[in-house]
Amino acid sequence: xxxxxxxxxxxxxxxxxxxxxxxxxxxxxxxxxxxxxxxxxxxxxxxxxxxxxxxxxxxxxxxxxxxxxxxxxxxxxxxxxxxxxxxxxxxxxxxxxxxxxxxxxxxxxxxxxxxxxxxxxxxxxxxxxxxxxxxxxxxxxxxxxxxxxxxxxxxxxxxxxxxxxxxxxxxxxxxxxxxxxxxxxxxxxxxxxxxxxxxxxxxxxxxxxxxxxxxxxxxxxxxxxxxxxxxxxxxxxxxxxxxxxxxxxxxxxxxxxxxxxxxxxxxxxxxxxxxxxxxxxxxxxxxxxxxxxxxxxxxxxxxxxxxxxxxxxxxxxxxxxxxxxxxxxxxxxxxxxxxxxxxxxxxxxxxxxxxxxxxxxxxxxxxxxxxxxxxxxxxxxxxxxxxxxxxxxxxxxxxxxxxxxxxxxxxxxxxxxxxxxxxxxxxxxxxxxxxxxxxxxxxxxxxxxxxxxxxxxxxxxxxxxxxxxxxxxxxxxxxxxxxxxxxxxxxxxxxxxxxxxxxxxxxxxxxxxxxxxxxxxxxxxxxxxxxxxxxxxxxxxxxxxxxxxxxxxxxxxxxxxxxxxxxxxxxxxxxxxxxxxxxxxxxxxxxxxxxxxxxxxxxxxxxxxxxxxxxxxxxxxxxxxxxxxxxxxxxxxxxxxxxxxxxxxxxxxxxxxxxxxxxxxxxxxxxxxxxxxxxxxxxxxxx
Numbered sequence: 001x002x003x004x005x006x007x008x009x010x011x012x013x014x015x016x017x018x019x020x021x022x023x024x025x026x027x028x029x030x031x032x033x034x035x036x037x038x039x040x041x042x043x044x045x046x047x048x049x050x051x052x053x054x055x056x057x058x059x060x061x062x063x064x065x066x067x068x069x070x071x072x073x074x075x076x077x078x079x080x081x082x083x084x085x086x087x088x089x090x091x092x093x094x095x096x097x098x099x100x101x102x103x104x105x106x107x108x109x110x111x112x113x114x115x116x117x118x119x120x121x122x123x124x125x126x127x128x129x130x131x132x133x134x135x136x137x138x139x140x141x142x143x144x145x146x147x148x149x150x151x152x153x154x155x156x157x158x159x160x161x162x163x164x165x166x167x168x169x170x171x172x173x174x175x176x177x178x179x180x181x182x183x184x185x186x187x188x189x190x191x192x193x194x195x196x197x198x199x200x201x202x203x204x205x206x207x208x209x210x211x212x213x214x215x216x217x218x219x220x221x222x223x224x225x226x227x228x229x230x231x232x233x234x235x236x237x238x239x240x241x242x243x244x245x246x247x248x249x250x251x252x253x254x255x256x257x258x259x260x261x262x263x264x265x266x267x268x269x270x271x272x273x274x275x276x277x278x279x280x281x282x283x284x285x286x287x288x289x290x291x292x293x294x295x296x297x298x299x300x301x302x303x304x305x306x307x308x309x310x311x312x313x314x315x316x317x318x319x320x321x322x323x324x325x326x327x328x329x330x331x332x333x334x335x336x337x338x339x340x341x342x343x344x345x346x347x348x349x350x351x352x353x354x355x356x357x358x359x360x361x362x363x364x365x366x367x368x369x370x371x372x373x374x375x376x377x378x379x380x381x382x383x384x385x386x387x388x389x390x391x392x393x394x395x396x397x398x399x400x401x402x403x404x405x406x407x408x409x410x411x412x413x414x415x416x417x418x419x420x421x422x423x424x425x426x427x428x429x430x431x432x433x434x435x436x437x438x439x440x441x442x443x444x445x446x447x448x449x450x451x452x453x454x455x456x457x458x459x460x461x462x463x464x465x466x467x468x469x470x471x472x473x474x475x476x477x478x479x480x481x482x483x484x485x486x487x488x489x490x491x492x493x494x495x496x497x498x499x500x501x502x503x504x505x506x507x508x509x510x511x512x513x514x515x516x517x518x519x520x521x522x523x524x525x526x527x528x529x530x531x532x533x534x535x536x537x538x539x540x541x542x543x544x545x546x547x548x549x550x551x552x553x554x555x556x557x558x559x560x561x562x563x564x565x566x567x568x569x570x571x572x573x574x575x576x577x578x579x580x581x582x583x584x585x586x587x588x589x590x591x592x593x594x595x596x597x598x599x600x601x602x603x604x605x606x607x608x609x610x611x612x613x614x615x616x617x618x619x620x621x622x623x624x625x626x627x628x629x630x631x632x633x634x635x636x637x638x639x640x641x642x643x644x645x646x647x648x649x650x651x652x653x654x655x656x657x658x659x660x661x662x663x664x665x666x667x668x669x670x671x672x673x674x675x676x677x678x679x680x681x682x683x684x685x686x687x
Contacts, residue, residue: 007042009039012026012027015038024176030129033103037098041096051115054069054112054113058202067202073086085099101136106282107188110122110124132147132150139208139284140334146332149424154175154629155172155663156171159327160327162292162583163292166417166428169678173280174627176629179256183253184278187218188215192224211284217350219275222352225261227255228262228270229264230271234560242560243267244668247635267351268326271350272329291327294387295323295387295392297387299320302448302455308397309397310512313514322413329347333346346365347367356380362384371437373454388415391411391414392409393409393466394407394579407576417430418431426682474576475572476503477507479578481497481581487584487585489586495546497547497568498542498543499580510573511535512532513532515564522565525559528564565582588674589611591610593607593680599684602657607655611651612647622670623670624640624669626638626668662682663684667680
């Protein structure tokens with residue numbers, strides 16, 4: 001082999017099938033570590049006795065950094081090092097089975113061969129990935145259905161909305177499409193750690209903990225000119241609104257095409273979805289997780305403070321916040337650094353919220369460590385623990401004097417309905433119990449106390465915390481906003497403020513009410529409505545006050561998240577103030593997808609998308625965006641004619657699927673009055 005320049009047959013089809021890499025559409029061999037692959041050399045009769053194969057990766061391959069391996073032909077494959085075994089020979093070809101160790105560095109390798117002291121002949125390149133199907137690998141996942149979902153599935157469902165109303169939308173991860181693998185490999189080479197010390201960086205690429213952390217930094221643009229630039233302002237000029245994306249492919253391709261300039265703009269689900277694509281592509285089992293009423297605790301005190309002025313306006317003055325929802329990732333791998341009980345799902349978060357070791361990166365935090373309150377364990381456990389467990393303090397802030405008064409505090413609102421997509425089905429699964437013990441139980445409070453103690457919060461006096469006396473004050477009245485009618489975009493918003501006197505003497509209440517449009521992080525953007533009233537409640541009396549906010553009043557002020565926060569700050573004569581609030585996510589209109597006929601590989605099939613304009617005015621600038629892995633390449637853009645009030649549009653287009661199986665089409669409709677109305681459809685493609 002070493003004497004001549006043989007032609008190499010990489011057996012792409014057979015190796016791809018054995019290594020679960022056949023979904024990559026590559027001319028290059030892509031295999032997984034810890035498993036043998038077969039290569040045939042044509043034009044060779046017999047391998048010489050003393051030939052040596054050389055596999056190497058990275059800028060300065062060496063045996064010391066485990067980025068280079070030399071190995072001869074042996075009689076059996078080695079379990080923990082690179083090895084080659086002769087498979088078969090014929091009159092002019094030799095087949096050899098090459099195995100890599102289960103902890104090999106992943107990435108693109110050069111394979112060469114040499115005989116004695118002669119120089120190395122190059123045989124070509126191949127890419128080595130993590131192997132969740134191999135029991136020796138750190139990412140080994142014993143359940144095969146989970147491997148299919150968390151590594152091979154290119155479609156996902158992301159949950160959003162708020163705790164009262166969970167909505168969802170489809171996402172095309174597309175990890176096997178086009179040159180996504182090459183983009184993921186470039187991403188590793190563009191990280192800060194690689195730029196600072198490429199040799200050490202590459203030598204750590206055998207470790208999913210290391211890569212997960214590095215890539216959580218690379219997916220956001222902060223620090224390193226990473227993939228996506230975040231924007232939570234409500235104004236997305238100069239880029240695309242975060243809600244407009246339907247898949248990771250377009251984002252990753254844009255990043256590469258622009259010469260690796262950050263793509264504008266993303267919010268949490270975009271960062272999480274792109275990280276899912278990258279990690280699944282590299283072979284690390286990964287999923288997106290949505291946490292409702294998610295705390296952003298900026299000062300590590302396991303408490304979020306929110307401030308309201310006397311009129312009931314939510315003031316945007318605290319570093320802390322409670323988001324309607326937040327999306328992060330879980331990846332599956334073992335934690336040799338912490339011990340076996342901390343292995344399994346690990347939390348990674350690419351959304352740039354707080355710095356960790358001076359960089360916007362987060363995790364991996366062991367989910368077990370979060371549930372048990374083990375704050376001291378690597379990485380970033382206090383921040384993640386707060387996201388699902390922080391206590392909430394609501395303050396009245398006097399803008400003139402700077403004085404703040406506690407209105408009330410809560411310990412059970414944060415971290416609700418923690419959600420992910422089911423394995424093999426398009427359903428929601430609730431994983432809240434994997435993050436914490438039952439809310440309000442003794443065990444849950446004990447874990448919270450343990451976490452506070454480990455963070456040193458038990459012992460030191462916190463001048464910003466409310467006094468015990470303030471916390472124990474009991475309100476004289478209760479209040480809540482109830483929904484009266486559908487919460488639909490394009491319709492008037494009908495609510496009822498219900499106030500109840502809890503005491504046996506009459507109470508006079510002055511209520512200041514506001515409604516603001518917000519982004520999903522509950523950051524107020526535009527005031528929509530305000531009102532005030534005074535009311536006397538007889539002993540134990542409950543009164544209802546209907547509130548109507550016409551579409552015409554909120555339409556111009558709405559953000560693309562369709563979220564509104566309604567607040568009533570009730571000043572009770574002779575008693576403490578009561579804050580009543582509700583976050584509302586408006587339901588966007590619906591679109592319908594029909595596949596007209598059977599979907600077959602390499603055969604055209606018609607698809608029809610219908611949409612009815614639900615509002616009383618004409619909508620213009622209508623655009624339909626369609627994508628779906630293995631159904632069409634890239635993104636299909638279709639301009640739709642304007643639609644009068646109540647009119648129905650029907651748009652037909654053709655698809656030519658190129659793979660069999662359950663595939664998903666993701667559709668996004670936008671017009672001048674509302675953006676990013678999304679839906680998806682499962683299409684079963686047959687031979």
